[in-house]
């Protein structure tokens with residue numbers, strides 16, 4: 001099935017490329033409809049529901065990428081695309097603890113009671129270790145918010161995240177711990193083992209980020225996050241620990257969990273948040289600055305005498321920035 005999916009995807013890619021060369025036009029999923037109508041007769045395994053979802057997903061992804069065409073999907077060779085078989089809802093049916101698709105019952109360990117949700121589409125997705133997952137986009141009600149603290153969140157290297165009320169998500173050093181084992185497996189040319197170790201690191205990081213963002217969203221009524229950008233820091237010597245922290249993933253999780261909980265989550269520019277004193281608002285000479293300042297974990301304001309934890313102080317400034325310039329913040333979408 002995944003092979004046939006790749007073929008349909010590549011046909012959409014080719015079609016889009018030709019239409020663009022001929023007419024300079026970019027296609028929506030709807031535009032593809034007449035082009036792929038009846039195509040299911042040409043494939044043995046996939047049906048019209050899968051073909052319809054491929055063309056819709058192709059159009060969405062092409063637009064998000066802002067390119068005329070996307071990468072071709074490969075069915076074989078070393079750079080084979082990981083398996084992906086999408087479908088529309090009409091192609092599936094719940095039968096107790098299994099989902100029926102293409103005449104086959106797939107047993108699902110339904111820990112989320114998915115049978116009770118409405119869904120539009122879904123996909124069978126393969127990971128790098130060749131395991132297949134059943135993924136659904138479900139419709140959920142947005143909650144109406146809850147009482148709690150308003151916090152600023154400073155994203156950093158020493159701790160992944162620190163809030164203005166001094167709650168910390170410590171750095172797991174997930175990759176560094178696995179690095180030696182990865183090197184050994186790579187030298188022994190055990191590619192499967194390397195993939196498994198990378199996947200393990202990814203899972204550990206995601207798990208830690210999920211737990212921390214969940215507890216933060218649950219206890220807060222408003223969250224302000226700094227806009228620190230991994231690609232800017234990634235060019236420096238700090239790169240390895242930056243990629244290890246997952247700032248982007250953390251912000252994404254805070255956003256969608258806040259949106260679901262009905263609380264406010266904004267991203268503000270974090271410029272000067274480290275150097276400014278959150279007590280008196282000045283930028284004192286004693287505050288940490290530059291690369292050398294990275295080592296300074298605690299400091300005293302030379303203007304007002306306040307004693308600061310570096311990260312908590314930054315998080316407080318970020319919270320203030322979120323209140324001062326609500327228009328500048330990017331609201332959660």
Ligand SMILES: [Zn+2]
Nearest residue numbers: 277280301304
């Ligand atoms: Zn001060």
